[in-house]
Amino acid sequence: MHVLEAGEPGRPCLLLLHGFPELAWSWRKVMPALAGAGYHVVAPDQRGYGRTTGWSADYDGDLAPFRMLNLVRDQLGLVASLGYGHVEAVIGHDFGSPVAAWCALIRPDVFRRVALMSAPFAGPPALPEEDPDRPPAPDIHAALAALPRPRKHYQWHYSERGANENMWRCPQGVHAFLRAYYHMKSADWPANKPVRLAGWTAEALAQMPTYYIMDLDKGMAETVAPEMPSAEAITACRWLPDRDLAVYAGEYDRTGFQGGLQWYRCRTSGRFEAEAQVFAGRTIDVPSVFIAGASDWGIEQVPGALRRMRELACTKMTDVHLVEGAGHWVQQEQPERATALLLDWLDKTRG
Structure with missing residues (x-):
C-alpha cells in the first residue's frame, strides 16, 4: 500500500480514506494541520488506485478482492503494519465514506471514531426474511x-x-x-x-x-x-x-x-449482498460526524439516506455539517473549514 504521512509515528493515529476518482493526494490540504494538532496522519492509495499494487484491473478477473469486507481488511492490515492497535478516528470521503463506516461498524475496538464525508451511510442491508411480504423493487x-x-x-x-x-x-x-x-x-x-x-x-x-x-x-x-x-x-x-x-x-x-x-461493480452486481446482511440491524456506536459541501448532490443521491444515517445507522453522531462554498470535494474546496470541523469534533469526543 502506498501511503502519504504527516506527523510523528507513535502519536495518536488518524486514517484518511479517499474516494473516486481520487487518491491519497486528495487529503494533501488537511493533513499538515491535523498533524500540527498532534496526530500521526496516514492516507493510503486504496486497493485499485494509484501506487498501491497487488490488484488486478482485469474486467473479467475476480471481483472478490474489491468487496467491502476485504476493503475493511485492507485497512486493518495497514493499521497493524504501522504498529497500532487502534486509530483515533477513520475519516472517509466519497467511496471512502462507506469503507470508513464499515470499519467502525465491524471493528469499533480498532476504529474508535468515524468521520463520514460527502456520502451518507444508511446502515447495512436488511435481511429479506425480516419482511418477506415486501413487494419487489x-x-x-x-x-x-x-x-x-x-x-x-x-x-x-x-x-x-x-x-x-x-x-x-x-x-x-x-x-x-x-x-x-x-x-x-x-x-x-x-x-x-x-x-x-x-x-x-x-x-x-x-x-x-x-x-x-x-x-x-x-x-x-x-x-x-x-x-x-x-x-x-x-x-x-x-x-x-x-x-x-x-x-x-x-x-x-x-x-x-x-x-x-x-x-x-461489487455494489451493483449484488454478489456480496448476502455477506453484508450478516451485519443487518447493527449500528455504528462509536462517536461519528458527517461533513459535506452545501452544493453537493451526493448527500441526496440516495433519497432518505441522510435521515437514516442520523436517526438509525449512527447512534452517536454528534453533528452534520454542510459547508458553504463546497461541492463534492469538500476537503479540497474548503480545506480550512473541513479541518476546523474535524479538529473540533476530535477535541469534543476525546476519551
Whole structure:
C-alpha cells in the first residue's frame, strides 16, 4: 500500500480514506494541520488506485478482492503494519465514506471514531426474511430509460465493460477529462443546487445532474466535456490548480480507472449482498460526524439516506455539517473549514 504521512509515528493515529476518482493526494490540504494538532496522519492509495499494487484491473478477473469486507481488511492490515492497535478516528470521503463506516461498524475496538464525508451511510442491508411480504423493487433502470429524456444511473454505467476506456482513452485526454469532472461536481458549477428527492423513482432521480443520472446514450467523458471550464476559470481555480490536478492525471493516465470501477461493480452486481446482511440491524456506536459541501448532490443521491444515517445507522453522531462554498470535494474546496470541523469534533469526543 502506498501511503502519504504527516506527523510523528507513535502519536495518536488518524486514517484518511479517499474516494473516486481520487487518491491519497486528495487529503494533501488537511493533513499538515491535523498533524500540527498532534496526530500521526496516514492516507493510503486504496486497493485499485494509484501506487498501491497487488490488484488486478482485469474486467473479467475476480471481483472478490474489491468487496467491502476485504476493503475493511485492507485497512486493518495497514493499521497493524504501522504498529497500532487502534486509530483515533477513520475519516472517509466519497467511496471512502462507506469503507470508513464499515470499519467502525465491524471493528469499533480498532476504529474508535468515524468521520463520514460527502456520502451518507444508511446502515447495512436488511435481511429479506425480516419482511418477506415486501413487494419487489421496481426496475429503476427500465424506468430511467423510458423517460422522455432517456437516462441511466452512473453507478451502473461505471459497471459496464466500456466505462474505463471511455474515460481513460477519451478524446480530450485524462487531464482535461478530470478537470471537467471535478469542476462539474464542485461549488464552482452553478447548477449544483441540491434538493431533497421524493423517493427512489425515475422522475425523482432525474432531477439530479447528468454526472449522476446520465443521458442514456453518453459515457462520462461526453457528459462532462461540455462543462469544461474556460482557461481563465482554470487559472482562477485556487482549490485545484493545474499542478495539483496533474498528480491525479498522471496516475490515472498510467493506471486507468478500472481499479476504482471494480468497487462499483461489487455494489451493483449484488454478489456480496448476502455477506453484508450478516451485519443487518447493527449500528455504528462509536462517536461519528458527517461533513459535506452545501452544493453537493451526493448527500441526496440516495433519497432518505441522510435521515437514516442520523436517526438509525449512527447512534452517536454528534453533528452534520454542510459547508458553504463546497461541492463534492469538500476537503479540497474548503480545506480550512473541513479541518476546523474535524479538529473540533476530535477535541469534543476525546476519551
